[in-house]
Amino acid sequence: MALLFVIGETGPNVSVDEFNDWYDNEHAPKRLTVPGFDTARRYKAVDAQTPTWLAIYDLASPSVPFDAPYKSLVPSDKDKSIIPRLEFFTRSVWELISEQPSSALTAAPAHLLIVTCLATGQKESDELNKWYETEHIPDILAVGCTRARRYKLVESVDLTKKTNPSPDEVHNYLAVYDFPNGDYINNPAFGASVRTPWALKALAPPVQMALRRFELHKDIQNPEGGHFVLTRVQLLPIDFLSVKKDCVPMYYQCMLENKARLASHESLLMCSRKIKNGFKIKGTDGL
Numbered sequence: 001m002a003l004l005f006v007i008g009e010t011g012p013n014v015s016v017d018e019f020n021d022w023y024d025n026e027h028a029p030k031r032l033t034v035p036g037f038d039t040a041r042r043y044k045a046v047d048a049q050t051p052t053w054l055a056i057y058d059l060a061s062p063s064v065p066f067d068a069p070y071k072s073l074v075p076s077d078k079d080k081s082i083i084p085r086l087e088f089f090t091r092s093v094w095e096l097i098s099e100q101p102s103s104a105l106t107a108a109p110a111h112l113l114i115v116t117c118l119a120t121g122q123k124e125s126d127e128l129n130k131w132y133e134t135e136h137i138p139d140i141l142a143v144g145c146t147r148a149r150r151y152k153l154v155e156s157v158d159l160t161k162k163t164n165p166s167p168d169e170v171h172n173y174l175a176v177y178d179f180p181n182g183d184y185i186n187n188p189a190f191g192a193s194v195r196t197p198w199a200l201k202a203l204a205p206p207v208q209m210a211l212r213r214f215e216l217h218k219d220i221q222n223p224e225g226g227h228f229v230l231t232r233v234q235l236l237p238i239d240f241l242s243v244k245k246d247c248v249p250m251y252y253q254c255m256l257e258n259k260a261r262l263a264s265h266e267s268l269l270m271c272s273r274k275i276k277n278g279f280k281i282k283g284t285d286g287l
Contacts, residue, residue, distance in 0.1 A: 001096040002062035003151055004037075005174065009051040011087025019053070019086075022078045024218055028055060030073065032222040036064035041109050043214035051088050054115070054214050056176070062095040062154045089159045094151030094174050097129075100137050105146040109219045110178030114145075117171035119208040125173065131202035132175070139193040140177055147178040171210065 010019045028040045038058040045052045064070060083089055120128055137148045151174040184190045194203065203209060 001099070002059040002064065002154070003094045003096070003149070003174070003176070004031075004055075004057035004059055004065055004091065005094055006055040006057075006089070006091045007051045008053045008055075008089040009087040010053070011085070013085040013087075014082055019082065020217075022082050023053075023055070024220065026076060026078060028057075028220040029223040030076075031057060031070075032220065033224055034064070034069045034073065036060040036067070036069075039109075040220035042217040042220065043113055044217045045212065046112075046215045047213040049212060051090075053217075054113075054212075056113075059093075062093055065091075065093050065155075083159055084161075086160055088162075090156060090163075091159055092156035093154040095154050097150040097152055098133060098137075099147065099149045100141060101147045102141045102145065104180070105178070109216055110146065110180070111216050112179040112182060113214045113216075114177040114179065115212045115214065116175040116177075117210045117212075118173040118175075119171045120173060121206065124202075124207050128173070128202045128207065131198050135196065135198055136193060139189070139196075143187045143190045143193070144181075144184045145177045145179055149176045150174070151176070171208070 008019075010016055023042065028042065031037050032040050036059055038060060040055065040057050043054040043056070045054070059065070118128065132150060137150075140148055153170065153172040153174070156170055193199070
């Protein structure tokens with residue numbers, strides 16, 4: 001599991017309308033035609049900071065952006081025109097460290113994201129990782145967060161070729177928190193979660209941290225349509241459910257992340273997303 005994280009700023013040479021029309025209707029949908037791209041969601045900053053625009057793509061593995069199908073995408077005329085004119089446009093690939101959902105998690109995209117980027121050395125990262133997994137994430141899930149994901153950097157590239165940051169300036173850890181609304185702001189426990197004695201120790205210099213807040217702009221759909229693939233479920237070989245014989249010769253047991261129980265027809269509806277080429281689960285006619 002991995003994340004493609006693209007953050008950008010239009011600047012004076014590209015209008016917001018031009019940028020969003022290109023991104024929503026061409027650039028992001030095109031990536032969903034590549035095997036291994038599971039979701040594409042765009043967010044806009046709500047914290048008065050820049051860059052303003054964020055796109056996140058859930059990937060089957062961190063190798064997807066380096067594999068032949070992705071590399072074979074041919075840049076369009078709009079790609080060639082818009083990207084060099086952007087003020088800032090950076091793409092980074094992140095490998096999943098951990099993912100912890102709450103019982104309130106649904107298949108719908110998060111309305112709000114809190115994104116924390118951290119730069120740390122190996123010595124500091126050991127303490128940081130222990131704090132995150134043992135104390136911080138449980139605290140955040142208790143104040144309304146529906147899912148907390150942590151990633152480690154694989155690669156970061158400035159697609160405009162306007163910057164060349166040194167390794168010391170590159171954040172090497174990423175945390176993404178899903179929230180259904182902004183109610184967490186008024187919960188004193190939210191701020192307290194980063195002021196515990198352990199938090200102050202784990203986040204002390206030389207650790208560098210940047211925190212951003214984003215609101216959902218658009219959940220991008222695959223332009224090619226097709227079959228449904230289960231997301232947010234754990235897939236294990238078993239013969240409770242079968243697939244069409246002329247498609248994928250596998251059997252799956254579907255267990256929701258927040259409950260170790262067999263997924264019902266309604267749960268399959270919630271946990272499904274349309275993509276290309278496919279199979280359908282037995283007993284789910286009408287999906």
